[in-house]
Amino acid sequence: MCAKPVTKKTPSSIKKYDKELLNHFYDVMSKIRFFEQNIQEKFLAGVIPGFVHVYIGEEATGTGIMSNLTKKDYIQTTHRGHGHTIAKGADPKRMMAEIFGKKAGFCKGKGGSMHIADFSVGMLGANGIVGGGYTLATGSALANKMMGKKEIAVVFFGDGASNRGTFHEAANMAAAWKLPVLFVCENNQWASTTPYRTTTSVEDIADRAQGYGMPGVIVDGNDVFAVYEAAKGLIENIRKGEGPALLECKTYRIGGHFVGDPEMYRTKEEVQKVFTENDPITRFETRVLAEKVMSQAELDEIKSNARKIIEEAVDFAMQAPEPDPAELYQDLYV
Template sequence: MDIPKDKLLWIYERMQLIRVFETRVSTEFGRGKIPGFVHLYAGEEAVAVGICANLTDADYMTSTHRGHGHCVAKGVDVRGMMAELFGKATGICKGKGGSMHIADMDKGMLGANGIVGGGPPLACGSGLTAKTNGTDQVTICFFGDGASEQGTLHESLNLAAIWKLPIIFVAENNGYAESTPAHYHCSVENIADRAAAYNMPGVTIDGNDLFAVYESAHEAVARARAGQGPSLLECKTYRHHGHFEGDAQTYKIAEENEKYRTELDPIKRFKEAVRPRGLVSEDELAEIDERVQAAVDAAVKFAEDSPFPEVQETFTDVYVSY
């Protein structure tokens, strides 16, 4: 599988944009600028970007409470995202959704989701729409290891299989459902093993290896577009931050945490893979780093400068009965 240079650069930019965005969100949250809960995606960049590098804006995606990375990978504007996190009127959802409900229908991004396991049934819906309309749009259904124990996921795997829906179920197994380890909460070692029970291919991937994710997603997406039905990709990964910002992460193992932040870091591994082959130059990577930093700085400034919504906005976008 070869990846053209412009795509490699896009991939690096998106991974770096997620990392810098999330790191900045952590800072801004610490400064009290971001209300509510935030769940950060840093450390898992290769999954979202490796998958989304195979999509177009017309393809759909359902997401999770840890959804910022999915949004960035799907091309959602980071200014609108940051403003949304700040609760501002210029937010992508007018400040009415917040971190856990960022959505962008124009990008096929059907929403982060505050309910663990909330997304898979919705993914069956967008899959059904594509199938009914006879388009080649695919739906990516991201879910975590925690959601793999929700009945909704199992119902959805079955629905997608019997209706042969164009869905790629992507298990982001980061080892912990909140503070509970997967080896306790999950009856099987590999979530993808369960694919066999639903008559679909299941693949377990090193989710911190962009190229492994990209290649597997490429094949699964091609399969779905060709009408051959759903598949289940399990990406083993790790989150650099806690379940939420403020989580002391006492349940993590120090050596494991360190190893994933250094040796196994997906961005570092990407650079190590492209450098020796001369596929991308240092200058090109540095230029992207600068651009990403500027984009995130601009997003924060935009969010800070934007007004909060008028209180009347409470009453729009819903039928108000009383």
């Protein structure tokens, strides 16, 4: 039996990080933020069809975790998956094109926001079914283990999805067979429109790890350094063959459940307070400047480059052609 989950603290100093990794953190978080802001704007302008769910305020979790993975590691993400997909290294142009329903998108316009995948970087799919990814990640990890590969599978889920039975079935199988899976709960406090604590048996989702005999770790999900370190330790052990682990990242969903959500269930003041005090990107900026590991000029350059890349992605998506109706039957069967 594993012990109660531990809370992993932020590193006392960030001077040990090399410049490349610091730049990477800021670059990825900035790209995600710009990407999602553009998505919001274009969706509300009626240019993007379907449903979209944005990751604003949660950038540090995906960035911190993915910085420990290679393109050969697999991830399964969720309906709120743009951030993970960018952090895994997918091309924002083809992502944006997919979200716009264009043929140049990763899924040729057949998937949309909730069904992006980029197998070339190990992003095995977003999932429109809450809790749909656990068993798939477990199976990909099983395949890796059977083939003697050292790569792992990471599945992202929310506090709401942690109440699905699929969590139990996958966690049990992964732990019983010591599969290389990292279960990452992004506890953003909101299960769709419901405060998770009103419908969830525990305060900390990581408490549930004990029941499967796997380690559980809690971390401040808005601190990219803390997330990176916590994930690093767990992933090293998973790669060694020690079996799965559960990492709970405490964060907060700044946007509504979906773009356009009237958010009748919370006050604007509550959201604004979190965004002012606990924005993961502002926290990163403040800390790297305070510890003098990056300069304002360096931050500005990365940010402006990220903005440019995302603006190019939007232009690309806007101008890309739509699929031809004749493509309807393509890719139904092999």
